Amino acid sequence: LSTALRHAMVTNQLQLYYQPQLSIDGTRVVGAEALLRWQHPELGWVSPAEFIPVAEESGQIIAIGEWVMRTAIEQLNAWMDSGLPAMIMAVNLSAAQFRQVNLPVLISNILDEVKLPAEYLEVELTESAAMDDPQGAIEIMENIHSRGIRMSIDDFGTGYSSLSYLKRFKVYKLKIDQSFVRNLDSDLEDRMIVAAIISMASTLGMQTIAEGVETVEQLEALKLLGCNEIQGFYFSRPLPADKFEGFVRNHYASKNN
Numbered sequence: 001l002s003t004a005l006r007h008a009m010v011t012n013q014l015q016l017y018y019q020p021q022l023s024i025d026g027t028r029v030v031g032a033e034a035l036l037r038w039q040h041p042e043l044g045w046v047s048p049a050e051f052i053p054v055a056e057e058s059g060q061i062i063a064i065g066e067w068v069m070r071t072a073i074e075q076l077n078a079w080m081d082s083g084l085p086a087m088i089m090a091v092n093l094s095a096a097q098f099r100q101v102n103l104p105v106l107i108s109n110i111l112d113e114v115k116l117p118a119e120y121l122e123v124e125l126t127e128s129a130a131m132d133d134p135q136g137a138i139e140i141m142e143n144i145h146s147r148g149i150r151m152s153i154d155d156f157g158t159g160y161s162s163l164s165y166l167k168r169f170k171v172y173k174l175k176i177d178q179s180f181v182r183n184l185d186s187d188l189e190d191r192m193i194v195a196a197i198i199s200m201a202s203t204l205g206m207q208t209i210a211e212g213v214e215t216v217e218q219l220e221a222l223k224l225l226g227c228n229e230i231q232g233f234y235f236s237r238p239l240p241a242d243k244f245e246g247f248v249r250n251h252y253a254s255k256n257n
């Protein structure tokens with residue numbers, strides 16, 4: 001897989017898809033999350049859950065991650081140039097990228113080259129990656145934050161956060177993991193966990209977004225609990241760039257009718 005991935009990089013088999021993130025009332029597309037897709041000529045679609053760990057282990061994630069960062073930033077810039085409303089581009093960072101000392105400079109350089117203001121970029125780090133070395137994470141987050149770039153914690157609720165560290169993280173948003181969202185309307189315990197995450201986030205001055213929202217029941221439950229934003233198949237699957245653009249234009253066109 002690692003050899004095939006090296007080949008994939010140079011033969012343009014990797015693509016980015018974009019999933020819309022919406023305000024909880026569904027009126028605004030507030031952002032897009034860039035998600036890697038790999039279509040191999042023989043293997044077909046290989047899931048990121050399968051190839052990202054391989055890329056991490058082989059070190060290829062550094063080059064792939066840089067390509068993702070550049071491509072996503074250029075894409076948002078192109079959309080805004082073509083008249084799409086301003087929104088945030090969220091880019092996943094792997095633990096190995098996060099440990100790279102030159103990461104903040106690298107991101108700033110790409111933003112400068114593309115001429116996209118830093119406030120339009122959000123980097124996502126999983127809770128487990130952040131908590132792996134929380135003291136180190138604080139320093140890197142402060143560096144990223146000082147450049148005007150937002151940070152969010154991905155898959156929140158699955159990674160044993162230390163709350164004393166969490167409050168020291170320069171984090172803008174918590175992404176509530178889809179495992180809690182899935183049974184939100186039937187499982188009282190999951191509902192209580194989501195309620196606790198939202199109220200804690202609000203106390204710490206952080207926003208919340210729920211991942212994996214698939215049904216109107218989940219959406220209504222999240223609304224009642226005070227969640228700020230949602231992402232999931234209910235509104236849209238991750239889409240290729242042209243389809244994403246169509247989704248956004250269509251969304252606003254139908255709202256104005």
Ligand code: C2E
Binds near residue numbers: 019233
């Ligand atoms: P993630 O960052 O938590 O991304 C959310 C995943 O949930 C995506 O899976 C997305 O397609 C899926 N999803 C979104 N809405 C729904 C829904 O309503 N229901 C269900 N069942 N699933 C939903 P995907 O694209 O397969 O990516 C899996 C993971 O791979 C991501 O989880 C992320 O950790 C990693 N990944 C993807 N792209 C990148 C990348 O560019 N860099 C790095 N480092 N990791 C990436």
Ligand code: MG
Binds near residue numbers: 033092124154
């Ligand atoms: Mg993510």
Ligand code: MG
Binds near residue numbers: 154155175177211
């Ligand atoms: Mg997630």
